[in-house]
Amino acid sequence: MLSNTILDKLNHQVNLEACSAHLYLQMSAWLISQELDSAAAFFRQHAEEEKQHMMKLFDYINETGALALIGDVATPAPEWKSHIELLEAAYNHELAITKSINDLVDTALREKDYSTFQFLQWYVAEQHEEEHLFGSMLHKARIINTVDGRALFRFDEEVRKSVLHHEHLQQKPMFLQMGPAPKHHEGHDDPHARHQHSCSGH
Numbered sequence: 001m002l003s004n005t006i007l008d009k010l011n012h013q014v015n016l017e018a019c020s021a022h023l024y025l026q027m028s029a030w031l032i033s034q035e036l037d038s039a040a041a042f043f044r045q046h047a048e049e050e051k052q053h054m055m056k057l058f059d060y061i062n063e064t065g066a067l068a069l070i071g072d073v074a075t076p077a078p079e080w081k082s083h084i085e086l087l088e089a090a091y092n093h094e095l096a097i098t099k100s101i102n103d104l105v106d107t108a109l110r111e112k113d114y115s116t117f118q119f120l121q122w123y124v125a126e127q128h129e130e131e132h133l134f135g136s137m138l139h140k141a142r143i144i145n146t147v148d149g150r151a152l153f154r155f156d157e158e159v160r161k162s163v164l165h166h167e168h169l170q171q172k173p174m175f176l177q178m179g180p181a182p183k184h185h186e187g188h189d190d191p192h193a194r195h196q197h198s199c200s201g202h
Ligand SMILES: [Fe+2]
Pocket: 017, 020, 049, 050, 053, 097
């Protein structure tokens, strides 16, 4: 059974997750308006994930026999002046969500509500991932936004390609690196194919 304090905080979190979904969907629309289709697709997908975060809390509250409340969901205004400003807003939003989750965990521990404490561990791990994801995206956007940064990014991309190419060569059997494998028909060996196979390189 949930205490009133925990229930209020859990319902507040339901509302925050719904707000996150609205925010990212709105960001997705703004990014489309700027022709940034891949970033828009990412935020649209992330809005769906936030809905799942909300539903997970919603189900947990209802399972305890309490009443889940969604409340009025704030709809953010699309007033970002650049994609970097948008990413800063997304990153700061995730920091605020982490703070709220931490506060919930803290309250659950103080009230010895170990069931809720256990349930919230998933959100603690999720917030670690979210902060890393959005922080990294923001950092990359800032790097690419400068001339020197673009050169560095290009260099890093070339390193990535080289490593991938190297790994690809190492994993491929030697005969595949030399070209397509000779066709082998049982009982009907093509002498020419056999010649190519046994004398490759001559
Ligand atoms: Fe979330």
